[in-house]
Amino acid sequence: MQDYLTLSLQAYWFAPPVALWRAVELRAAAQETYSRPLLDLGCGDGLIAGILFGPDGADAGMDPWEEQVRKAARSGVYRWVQRADGHRLPYRDGAFSTVFSNSVLEHIPNVAPVVAEAGRVLRPGGRFIFTVPSDAFRGLLYFSHLRRTAGDERGAQTYAAEVDARLAHYHYHTPSEWADLLARGGMTLEKARYYIPEAVEHLWDRMNDRFGIGRRSLWGILVSPRLRAFPHQPLLARWVVRHFSRAWRPWYEMDVLDGQKGGGLLIVGRKEG
Ligand SMILES: C[S@@+](CC[C@H](N)C(=O)[O-])C[C@H]1O[C@@H](n2cnc3c(N)ncnc32)[C@H](O)[C@@H]1O
Structure with missing residues (x-):
């Protein structure tokens, strides 16, 4: 089977959590x-x-x-x-x-x-x-899980509703x-x-918090399409592929x-x- 983690990171280097989700998805679809x-x-x-x-x-x-x-x-x-x-x-x-x-x-x-x-x-x-x-x-979101284990069920539901709205998920x-x-x-x-x-969704949710696209953050500025002509982006892309294809491999290979x-x-x- 192809190395979908590396291929996804190459395609979505500007959004590493998207690459992680896609990689596991591709591994499932490729069967x-x-x-x-x-x-x-x-x-x-x-x-x-x-x-x-x-x-x-x-x-x-x-x-x-x-x-x-x-x-x-x-x-x-x-x-x-x-x-x-x-x-x-x-x-x-x-x-x-x-x-x-x-x-x-x-x-x-x-x-x-x-x-x-x-x-x-x-x-x-x-x-x-x-x-x-x-x-x-919804039940496997890391930040919902944190709130739920702290007894804050309402906070867990509010967080999940925010994710639904951000990702435009309807059902x-x-x-x-x-x-x-x-x-x-x-x-x-x-x-x-x-x-x-569950462990992969937890990692994905935590990483969205750090690398989420469309957010006002240093990462959001660095990977902005408006800066595509700047020489830091190919270096950043290379770092993302090299770093996460090693660091996230155990999660990529996990099965339900x-x-x-x-x-x-x-x-x-x-x-x-
Ligand atoms: C998350 S993207 C996935 C795109 C692609 N399948 C992939 O895996 O990268 C969701 C796609 O669904 C498309 N979409 C939304 N509503 C649709 C509809 N009513 N009919 C067909 N496609 C739709 C969007 O335009 C968008 O390209």
């Missing part, structure tokens, strides 16, 4: 097989599909965000990239063998029609493979809720696998133990017929 033609639903800039599938590794990518669509089109990962919304996919029925969607569905408040659209564009026997933060995500469905949503889209739940064990939940959930749905 699946992806038949073509393949659609990346909510492809963003194509970085994740580029790491997972390689150049020309996907057929179609779509996203409603214009700037991301332009980046995805330049990535060399997709044959076609379109600006579109998951509620109305611009593809014919049964066009794909796989629909992949990484860290997208949690950002869509009314997700049922999007799941149904994924089902519509899949051919019979095709698979919808997606990752989302899980039903355990955290359980595997059986996903099974219902898949069934409404003509699919059956084939697999539900948790990733991001049998019978436990993790902060991330990988779901595989199969189109009936």
Whole structure:
């Protein structure tokens, strides 16, 4: 298997906690097989599909965000990239063998029609493979855990609500809720696998506090896109990759133990017929 920790740190050096989450996510996603033609639903800039599938590794990518669509089109990962919304996919029925969607569905408040659209564009026997933060995500936040163990349940909930707002997360469905949503889209739940064990989510939450993007901090200034032409950034990028690919390796390699939940959930749905 590829070293997704180093690859993610190279891609997201300016946001090391994002790289950590993505690396563990990629390790989980890489355990699946992806038949073509393949659609990346909510492809963003194509970085994740580029790491997972390689150049020309996907057929179609779509996203409603214009700037991301332009980046995805330049990535060399997709044959076609379109600006579109998951509620109305611009593809014919049964066009794909796989629909992949990484860290997208949690950002869509009314997700049922999007799941149904994924089902519509899949051919019979095709698979919808997606990752989302899980039903355990809120409970595994480090700073919620700190408040809860100090007896401050209200503080724990307030902190989790702040994270939801910051990350624009609208829901955290359980595997059986996903099974219902898949069934409404003509699919059956084939697999539900948790990733991001508690220790990894704790580290991720603590590191967001230190390296969170979009914050007013020394780190935020140093990595600002406005300073991309300055020579300190390549040095900083090299330091991040070298330092964290060693320091975070034990967390990257952790699995969720049998019978436990993790902060991330990988779901595989199969189109009936
Ligand atoms: C966290 S990003 C993930 C991007 C990419 N999949 C990745 O893993 O890097 C979430 C993406 O979901 C897209 N998105 C939000 N609402 C959507 C919708 N209704 N239909 C399709 N994509 C949507 C956003 O534009 C954004 O690119």
